[in-house]
Amino acid sequence: MIKKSIAGIAFFMYVAMAVAIAQHTVTVTVVEAESRRPLPGASIHLHGTIYQGKSDAGGMVIIRNIKEGNYTITVSYLGYQTQQKHFTLTGNQQVDILLHRTTLLTDEVVVQATRATENTATTYKNISKADIAKSNVGQDIPFLLDQTPGVVISSDAGAGIGYTSMRIRGSDAQRTNVTVNGIPLNDAESLGSFFINLPDFASSVDNIQIQRGVGTSTNGAGAFGASLNIQTNTLNEEAYAELDQSIGSYRSLKNTIRLGTGLIDGNFSFDGRLSRISSDGYIDRATSNLQSFYLSGAWHGANSLLRANVFGGKEKTYQAWYGTPESRLTGDVAAMEAYAADDGLTTEETENLLNSDRRYNKYLYDNETDNYQQTHYQLLFSSAIADRLTLNTALHYTRGKGYYEQFRNQDEYIDYGLSPIVVNGQAITETDLVRQRWLDNHFYGMTYSFVYKNTDGLELTWGGAYNRYEGGHYGDIVWSEYPLFTAGGYPLHTDGGFGTAYRYYNGDATKADLNTYLKASYRLDKFSLFADVQYRRIDYAITGIDHDLRDLTQDALFNFFNPKVGITYQLSAASNLYASYAVANKEPVRSDFTDWPIEQTPKPEQLHDIEAGYRVRSQHFNIGLNGYAMLYKNQLVLTGQLNDVGSTLRTNVDDSYRVGLEFDGRWAPNAWFAWGATVAYSRNKIKNFTEIVGDVENFLPTTNISFSPDWVVSNELSFKPWKPFELALLSKYVSRQYLDNTGNSDRSIDGFFINHVRVAYHTPLWKLKNVGVTLLVNNIFNEKYASSGYTWGYYLSETDRVDYNFYYPQATANFLLGLNVKF
Known part of the structure; x- marks a missing residue:
């Protein structure tokens, strides 16, 4: 029933917008x-x-x-200085705007270049x-982007904190390029953004x-499946102070203070923020204790802008990455006992599993x-x-340092040398x-761009x-039940106070990433053309x-050439058609190098x-329709194999x-009602895939790519019966996702439909x-439901297969209640 209704959303929305009754025209x-x-x-x-539109080649809209x-x-x-003009519309009207050159260069220059x-x-x-502020009451950035096309979010702790x-579009964090003010945020080795x-x-x-x-x-040299370009605070000419306080389910708390000087002596500005977030999490013991800060100072000249930013964070989170076994979710006691025996759970861990619920957390060490x-x-x-x-x-x-701590039950001495x-x-x-x-x-470097524009487009x-x-990558044993001795018989001291430690592995990695690009765009009558060539060299x-x-x-050297071309045709001042073709190459991540023997390291994608x-x-509606074909050579996908320490392996598929197809629309027929919706439908396939589980190989001529749902739909209905007040219903539907690349529904995540109220x-x-007061009630x-997970298994015989599915419920x-006070 829900799938049948999804296909009609875009059509109905388009028709509803198109029938908006016209009266007058403003030029x-x-x-x-x-x-x-x-x-x-x-x-x-x-x-x-x-x-919101753009003027054409003649400066007209x-x-x-x-x-x-x-x-x-x-x-x-x-x-140029921004201008506002007030007018009363009684018929077709001409509005002429004269823009004067600005006396200050603003941060818009940086944004415009990217x-x-x-x-x-x-x-x-x-x-x-303003869009971000509507729901910013404590949850992380992915949760604030949930209503954008093709996005699927998940949380280890279950509630968006941690x-x-x-x-x-099914592309994970490793293939999503993130920049902050044009500077890469992705981790250089895992390629993820945390x-x-x-x-x-x-x-x-x-x-x-x-x-x-x-x-x-x-938008960033590493762009592949998608990109997030984040711009931090820009010039605020007036001094301000702002407090944000939130409380919510699972003892969630957020405290934020923001301060800004405004423009001092016509040239200088300073901004700052301090934040603290804590939560017990939805999953048992999945606590978060987070602190962060942001400082920015800028000098604005008539033709130049110099800005210094310092920002960072500190996190301590209790581990929740193991997930919940499917047998725990279904309450199948026999299956839980079988899994506990198969995975070597201790008596205490087994009791924890049997006596828990969907909020189960395997970890018990404090x-x-x-x-x-x-x-x-x-x-x-x-x-x-x-x-x-x-x-x-x-x-x-960027300076980063930290560790995760684990209790290990009865590990063998030989595993630590x-x-x-x-x-x-x-x-x-x-x-x-x-x-x-x-x-x-340590991560450091520089970025640059020169932008030239003339009056001929x-x-x-x-x-x-x-x-x-x-x-640096290293590991320490900081406590052991029995004394430790090296292979030469030398004792190593550890104590319960973690005063000393034995370093059992130590390694280093370096990665040099050089790129340069040239992009040209030209406006010719109603056509806008662009060509973009990029060279990227990586030494890892x-x-x-x-x-x-x-x-x-080991050492790996990659040389990538990434060309792009595109054309846009302006149908009118308010509408256009576009098409583009782009090539991108992506290096393997660290685990692809470390999990395979050196001679079998996967190739770049x-x-x-x-x-x-x-x-x-138009005045009342915006519509975007987009079709795409992302064609991969050597995409890295899960094989079904595990390495000798139990990590999943990826390999290239030819x-x-x-x-x-994607639809992104918004309709606002009047001041008190707005309707926004996105629909993303996709087919995500691998040709000639061989799954490997132990010694058994399963060949599939065509199969589904894991974690790539066919349908992702979002919907937002917003009501403003009077100006200070807003009531919004936010909905999200995600169809079935597969945990591996076999397209087998026995190893999949059920589709889900959830609703929130703001x-x-x-x-x-x-x-x-x-x-301001904001109440966000999630999953009303x-x-x-679960939105992510993983699977592993083995064959008892050629036909008798054992699978264990794990989910992140x-x-x-649940709710978050926020208070904003702005001075």
């Missing part, structure tokens, strides 16, 4: 005040509507279907500061652009925690070095112990970056001993991405693809700029 022309030449590409927003009434129009253009715009032949979604994850290291970072974000597919080179601290330093400089030439450059350094001992005449080959696995990272961007990573070296005591010393779409904007009231009060119908009905 806006934007010219430079001094020369009176037209300014193409000026941003135009008609207040009281959702219309026509806004149709506007009812009579009082309106305000805001026009902005890079390097962002896709309406005339860019790619698919994207912009999320404004470790969270996000997939876009927002837990920057808790409450959303409170310092001005806007986010998501590009689905390969996107443009200006300090089974992840501990990590990360600090980012950014120095950003932008300058309009000539009338049509802009320079953007940045220096950056240690000799057994004799106690009371009995040989002891195993011991209980506590170990810590450490990361000690030509824009050239030459840019690139050099980044270097240096990371690993030395030392891994945690399984193997010597990992290659993606050919074809995008085509239609965009239209031919695989993702083909889909209630907000914001108003000035006395001398306060705002007092108490749906019991998400929270049932």
Whole structure:
């Protein structure tokens, strides 16, 4: 029933928007005040509507279907002072806007150099500061992006605080390129982005652009399956102070303070934030204790901008990454006992499993925690070095260090390169112990771009970056039940106070990443053309001993050439058609090097991405329709195999693809009602795949790619019966996901449909700029669902297979209540 209704959402929404009754037309022309030449590409927003458009080559935009009434129009253009104009509409009207050059260079220069715009032949979604603030009451960034097309989110702890994850079009974090002010955020080795290291970072974000597919080179060198371009706080000319406090289910708390000086002496500004978030988590013992800060200082000149940012976070989270066995979710006692015996659970662990529920957490050791601290330093400089030439450059350094601690029951001495001992005449080959696995990272480099624009529609961007990573990987035994001895018989002392430790492995990694690109775009009458070529060189070296005591010393060198082309045709001032073709290459992650013998290390992935779409904007509705074909060569997928320490293995498959359609629309027929919806449908397939489980191989001519649902649908109905108050219903449907690449429903995650309610009231009060209350009630119908998981198994015989599925249950009905006070 739900699938049948999904297919009609986009059609019904389109028809409903299209029948909005028109009355009048407003023609806006934007010219430079001094020369009176037209300014193409000026941003135009008609207040009281959702219309946001760009002026054409003649500096003009026509806004149709506007009812009579009082309106305000805001026009902005890079390097010019933003202008507002008020008018009363009683018939067709001409509005002329004169823009004067700004006396200050603003942060928009940095954004302009990296962002896709309406005339860019790619698919994207912009999320404004106001959009982010609506639901920013404590949950992590992926949860704030849940209503964007094709996004599936998950949380280890179940409620969006702690470790969270996000997939876009089925692409995981390793294939989603994330930049902050144009600087890479992805970990250089795992290629993932861990927002837990920057808790409450959303409170310092001005806007986010998501590009689905390969996107443009200006959005980051590592762009592959998708990109997130995050822009932190920009200039606020007035001084401010702001407090955010939240409480919620599972003893969740958030405390945030933000301060800003505004513009001092016409040139300087300073901003700061301190945050603290804590939660017990939905999953048993999945606690989070998070702190973060953000500091920014800027000098704004007439033609230059210098900004220094320092931000970071510290997290301590109790482990919840093991997941919940399927037998625990179904309550199958016999299956739980069989699993406990198969996986070697202790008596205490088995009792914990049998006596728990869907909130089960395997770990019982008091300090089974992840501990990590990360600090980012950014120095950003932008300058309009000539009338049509802009320079953007940045220096950056990130320092990260931390560990996760584990209790290990009866581990063998030999696994740590240690000799057994004799106690009371009995040989002891195993011991209980506590170990810590450490990361000690440095990441630094520079980015640059030169942007040239002329009045004939030509824009050239030459840019690139050099980044270097240096990371230490080591492990310590900090406590053991029995004494430890080296192979030479030398004793190693440990004590319960963790005063000393035995380092059982130690290794280093370096990664140098150089890229340069040249992008050209040209506007010719109603056509906008672009071409983009990027060269990327990666030198990755690993030395030392891994945690399984193997010597990992190896070096890999990659040279990638990534071309992109696109075309946009302007149907009208409010609508266009576009198409693009892009090639991207992606290096393997660290585990691909460490989990396989050196001679079997997987090859890099290659993606050919074809995008085509239609965009239209009006006073009452925005629509984006997009079709794509992501064609992979050597995509890295799960094989079904486990290595000798139980980690899942990935291998290259020769031919695989993702083909889909996306709809992103918003309809606001009046001031008190708005309807937003996204629909993403895709087919995600591997050709000629061989699953390997133990010694058994299963060949499948065509099969589904794991964690890639056919349908992802979101829906938001917003009601504002009076200006300070908003009531919104947010819904999300995700169809079945497979845990492996066999397309077998016995190893899959059931589809789910969940609903949330957001209630907000914001108003000035006395001398306060705002007092706001936001109530977010998640999963209001108490749906019991999981959004991620994994599987492993083996064959007892050629036909008798044993599988164990594990899931990450998400929270049932829960709430977060936030208070915002702005001075």
